[in-house]
Amino acid sequence: MADAVTVRCPSCLREHRYAAPVFPCPCGAPVSPPLARTVPPAPLLRRTWREDWVSVRCPECARVDDWPQPELGCPCGALLRMPVRALDAEEEPDRAPEPDGPPPDWPAAPPDAPSDVPPDAPPAVRPAGHVPLPRTAATPRPGFRPLTIRTARDAVNAAALYLTWLGFRDVVQQVVHRPDARGHRDGPGSSGVDLRGPGVFAQVEPSVRRATLREVECLWLNGLSSAVTTVYFSLAGYTDEARARADRLGIPLFVLDLTGTPQPVNEAAAGLVAAGAPADTS
DSSP, X not given: OOOEEEEEOTXXXXXXXXXXXXXXXXXXXXXXXXXXTTSOOEEOOSOOTTTTEEEEEOXXXXXXXXXXXXXXXXXXXXXXXXXXXXXXXXXXXXXXXXXXXXXXXXXXXXXXXXXXXXXXXXXXXXXXXXXXXXXTOSXXXXXXXXXXXXSHHHHHHHHHHHHHHHTOOSOEEEEEEEOOTTOOTTSSOEEEEEEEETTEEEEEXXXXXXXXXXXXXXXXXXXXXXXXXXXXXXXXXXXHHHHHHHHHHTOOEEEEOTTSOEEEOSHHHHHHHHHOSOTTTO
């Protein structure tokens, strides 16, 4: 398992404890992308498949494979790409204890800056493929086992698995034709996949573009007409207008990282993770 490090979001200065995901090498040894601890994370504004994968050498058999680039979703909505040491980089020397403050090129946090790290928290290690259950969860749930995302279909399947983990049952996929930019359903538009189940309607955006204001509003209207919980999953995040409208409408927004782990990006999403599916739908 990888060591956890302290990461500060450059957008809101919130601190997080982060451990790089661990993947299974064909030889059986665990492999984790080596984080470049002295390099601050960079906000991910645009996705390219070439940059979404990183080459990692197995410490046991020296095999080199491509694995998803480590990412961290901050509740403020920023999606951070965690820097990884290159294969040809020299091995880092034995690490000294982490300094109390951030690296010198990071902005200093104000006294009231929010933090996810309790002052007395030990450097806990998060097992790969496990999302810790929130302390406020209404009912016990096993750890979520994500599905690594390599294709658009994987993104849809990962979102469906997550809805099932939240307590929604009989979640099925439905291919739909989305309207064009002017709202004409008979226009060119695009094809997509929605997720439906008793009491839930979810939309998945598996492309490399951010979800827009209009798409969030359409999701809300669909849920309003059916009186169900609406959820949005996006691989590349959301525009500022889409996030603001979702916050006002109470629509849970999640960002999918390439390990298949949905990260809540607004309060509605965090509340859904804590409470799970409503009792009348589970």
